[in-house]
Amino acid sequence: MNSVAPALLILAPFLAALLCSAFSWLERRLCFPTALLGLCVSLLAALDLLLQAGPAGVIQYKMGGWSPPFGIEYRIDALSALVILIIACIALLNLAASHRQVLRDMQDRFGTFYAVYLLFVTGLFGVTATGDLFNLYVLLEITSLTGYALIAMGDGDRGPLSSLNYLFIGVIGASFYLLGVGYLYIMTGSLNMVDVARLLPPLYGSSAILVAFVFCMLGIWIKMALFPLHVWLPNAYTYAPAAVSRVIAPLMTKVMVYVMIRLMFTVFGLEYVFEQLDLSRTVVWLATLAVLAGAVMALAQRDLRKMFSYVIVSEIGYMVGGAWLGNELGFTGAVLHILNDALMTFALFLVLGNLLFRLRGVSFEDLRGSFVGMPWTMAGFVLAGLSIIGVPPTCGFFSKWYLILAGLEAGAYQFVAALVLSSLICAVLFFRIIEIAFFEAPGPSSGDTGQNGQLREAPVSMLIPLGLVSISLLAVGVYAGSVVRGVIAPFLGLYPIP
Amino acid sequence: MKFFGFLIVSLCGGLLLYASSEFPDWGDPDSPASRHLSPHYIEESLAETGVPNLVTSVLADYRSFDTMFETAVIFCAGLACLLLLRKYKPETDRYYRHIPTGVILHFKNSRKSLPVGSEFELMDADWVPYDLVIKTVCRILIPFIQLYALYVVAHGDFSPGGGFQGGVIFGSSLILLAISYNLRTAVQRIKERVLGFLCVLGVLIYAGLGVLCMFLGGEFLDYSRLAAILPADPVHVRALGMLGVEIGVGIAVMAVMAAIYVNIASAGRHDEGL
Numbered sequence: 156m157n158s159v160a161p162a163l164l165i166l167a168p169f170l171a172a173l174l175c176s177a178f179s180w181l182e183r184r185l186c187f188p189t190a191l192l193g194l195c196v197s198l199l200a201a202l203d204l205l206l207q208a209g210p211a212g213v214i215q216y217k218m219g220g221w222s223p224p225f226g227i228e229y230r231i232d233a234l235s236a237l238v239i240l241i242i243a244c245i246a247l248l249n250l251a252a253s254h255r256q257v258l259r260d261m262q263d264r265f266g267t268f269y270a271v272y273l274l275f276v277t278g279l280f281g282v283t284a285t286g287d288l289f290n291l292y293v294l295l296e297i298t299s300l301t302g303y304a305l306i307a308m309g310d311g312d313r314g315p316l317s318s319l320n321y322l323f324i325g326v327i328g329a330s331f332y333l334l335g336v337g338y339l340y341i342m343t344g345s346l347n348m349v350d351v352a353r354l355l356p357p358l359y360g361s362s363a364i365l366v367a368f369v370f371c372m373l374g375i376w377i378k379m380a381l382f383p384l385h386v387w388l389p390n391a392y393t394y395a396p397a398a399v400s401r402v403i404a405p406l407m408t409k410v411m412v413y414v415m416i417r418l419m420f421t422v423f424g425l426e427y428v429f430e431q432l433d434l435s436r437t438v439v440w441l442a443t444l445a446v447l448a449g450a451v452m453a454l455a456q457r458d459l460r461k462m463f464s465y466v467i468v469s470e471i472g473y474m475v476g477g478a479w480l481g482n483e484l485g486f487t488g489a490v491l492h493i494l495n496d497a498l499m500t501f502a503l504f505l506v507l508g509n510l511l512f513r514l515r516g517v518s519f520e521d522l523r524g525s526f527v528g529m530p531w532t533m534a535g536f537v538l539a540g541l542s543i544i545g546v547p548p549t550c551g552f553f554s555k556w557y558l559i560l561a562g563l564e565a566g567a568y569q570f571v572a573a574l575v576l577s578s579l580i581c582a583v584l585f586f587r588i589i590e591i592a593f594f595e596a597p598g599p600s601s602g603d604t605g606q607n608g609q610l611r612e613a614p615v616s617m618l619i620p621l622g623l624v625s626i627s628l629l630a631v632g633v634y635a636g637s638v639v640r641g642v643i644a645p646f647l648g649l650y651p652i653p
Numbered sequence: 654m655k656f657f658g659f660l661i662v663s664l665c666g667g668l669l670l671y672a673s674s675e676f677p678d679w680g681d682p683d684s685p686a687s688r689h690l691s692p693h694y695i696e697e698s699l700a701e702t703g704v705p706n707l708v709t710s711v712l713a714d715y716r717s718f719d720t721m722f723e724t725a726v727i728f729c730a731g732l733a734c735l736l737l738l739r740k741y742k743p744e745t746d747r748y749y750r751h752i753p754t755g756v757i758l759h760f761k762n763s764r765k766s767l768p769v770g771s772e773f774e775l776m777d778a779d780w781v782p783y784d785l786v787i788k789t790v791c792r793i794l795i796p797f798i799q800l801y802a803l804y805v806v807a808h809g810d811f812s813p814g815g816g817f818q819g820g821v822i823f824g825s826s827l828i829l830l831a832i833s834y835n836l837r838t839a840v841q842r843i844k845e846r847v848l849g850f851l852c853v854l855g856v857l858i859y860a861g862l863g864v865l866c867m868f869l870g871g872e873f874l875d876y877s878r879l880a881a882i883l884p885a886d887p888v889h890v891r892a893l894g895m896l897g898v899e900i901g902v903g904i905a906v907m908a909v910m911a912a913i914y915v916n917i918a919s920a921g922r923h924d925e926g927l
Contacts, residue, residue, distance in 0.1 A: 170857075173856055176853045363675040
């Protein structure tokens with residue numbers, strides 16, 4: 156019998172969500188431990204999967220005991236195992252870090268909140284682990300639906316409004332993906348990714364397959380907020396509750412990048428994407444635009460949350476560009492950047508959460524002198540900022556290095572220039588805030604102060620996750636080589652780039 | 654702006670239509686969709702799953718993992734309603750109607766409440782003056798609707814139907830009760846807490862059956878393993894497993910329908926029902 160880890164991975168948070176929802180009517184104190192337990196089990200399963208997937212290549216799990224083209228299978232290789240591990244770590248750390256904030260802001264409904272949160276994480280796990288195109292859609296719906304609900308919990312009237320915007324655009328994205336899958340099904344008669352990939356090569360010239368590919372990609376790009384399709388992202392991430400944006404911002408977009416890579420590599424095949432279509436140049440230009448536009452718009456913001464949201468838009472450009480350059484270096488850079496960007500964004504949003512726990516708001520005026528009151532939080536901020544800029548030895552440097560090398564190898568000099576320029580803009584962005592927070596005297600309007608009127612550091616339960624993530628920013632940078640050898644090389648062994 | 658919207662819509666629509674020219678003909682028996690997987694489902698599903706209804710066997714067995722998450726989507730919708738709409742603070746402004754005399758009392762900014770019963774009734778968003786004819790007709794209809802819903806759930810193996818449809822029908826009978834009487838009557842029959850439990854219970858039956866199969870040594874949702882504890886052979890026990898998950902789906906859909914209606918209709922404040 157196969158390992159049960161793939162089933163355990165998704166069932167633990169799913170059952171925990173159901174139990175949380177039941178406990179919210181019975182004994183609400185049990186909700187948080189249940190959620191914690193569910194995500195801990197998932198984390199163990201994710202570790203187990205990563206250890207197995209490296210040597211074994213692919214781990215399969217047949218849902219319902221039916222073999223693949225007839226039933227639904229879970230297919231986990233080194234890349235999906237890595238993404239799953241990222242999801243598990245971030246979801247668990249955020250759960251622990253946001254407990255106090257959730258208790259404070261949502262006392263009357265935190266049981267339901269945890270249930271929805273766990274369902275969101277379940278959906279992300281499923282999207283990453285599944286080997287079935289339609290199952291991916293179903294789990295994407297779970298993720299999106301819970302995401303809309305979680306974002307709508309935020310900030311007075313603007314939270315629900317930005318969630319509604321996100322909902323309209325997100326539904327279009329999901330239905331584009333579904334249309335693409337429908338076209339694929341009509342042309343091949345199968346929904347299993349590997350089976351579709353086997354049936355596709357004779358159909359490569361077909362325009363229906365081309366449209367299927369275009370619609371799948373468009374749908375995923377809408378969901379990941381690639382530049383001209385990003386309009387929903389800044390408001391949704393800004394006005395969501397801190398506990399929510401910290402998990403949605405690092406994970407949602409990155410998982411969508413993973414789905415894009417999965418569709419390109421496993422379903423449509425690299426020969427089709429890079430040799431038959433010759434879209435690579437266009438998409439790299441799009442990515443270049445995204446990198447620049449995101450960075451420039453971030454420069455125009457006066458609110459930390461908005462600024463970070465636009466930094467994410469810019470980072471999406473890095474990953475899409477890297478994946479579409481069509482060489483091994485680019486792919487390595489893109490996958491490393493999925494890992495790094497998830498960690499960096501998580502660190503930034505943890506800092507935001509800590510600041511929002513004590514401050515009234517996070518526009519630049521509110522940040523004045525915050526180094527004095529919250530030294531540890533701001534130290535985390537500096538480290539995350541350095542990583543986003545790409546200063547060695549933080550992890551951000553290594554993925555950028557791979558991407559730049561890949562751009563040079565592919566002759567996409569505009570992409571290289573955009574990378575360098577956006578790094579410079581990020582330097583301006585972050586040093587501007589460091590200056591405000593370090594040198595300017597605290598304003599009179601700071602929020603939650605201690606007895607002597609001083610700004611207080613965030614509680615320890617929120618500092619420990621930030622510390623762990625900050626350390627991991629350095630550790631992942633130092634061990635970038637092992638990630639490349641242990642995860643990316645086996646994946647490229649399965650799907651060699653022509 | 655409208656022009657750009659129109660342009661984008663017609664571009665996407667045109668692209669989709671253009672590509673559909675490559676599709677196999679309508680009803681073509683040689684199309685990939687009807688040659689690749691369908692023959693197996695059509696020819697083997699009765700022998701493999703013991704269920705005469707092909708749709709049910711694909712939905713609840715071959716692809717039952719999808720269906721579990723479809724149920725979870727509905728459950729999510731219910732949870733989202735509860736999370737976003739439910740207001741937990743009781744109203745401070747209350748109106749009571751003295752039923753025998755029809756006199757209306759107004760409590761301003763007060764936490765006091767009158768015992769609601771045959772003498773006084775609370776008038777708020779949930780209160781509607783009800784009509785004898787509608788009430789009587791609905792009272793006769795509702796049990797039949799519910800009986801039909803149970804039939805649709807139970808007969809899903811053999812004929813069109815199943816958990817989703819049956820659940821919706823059952824849920825609509827509860828909504829009919831709420832419309833024809835008033836929301837409070839419906840909420841008093843099925844308390845909010847009970848509805849919440851039923852939502853969870855439905856999905857939990859589905860997932861629990863799957864986990865039970867894992868404990869019996871199979872994969873998740875591999876119903877044939879239930880043969881170890883149920884008096885049937887491994888093929889027919891699949892039909893029983895499907896019936897089990899259909900019942901779970903039915904309960905979940907019914908409860909979520911009613912919960913969403915109650916939350917939306919009362920704008921999230923049905924504090925008397927608790």
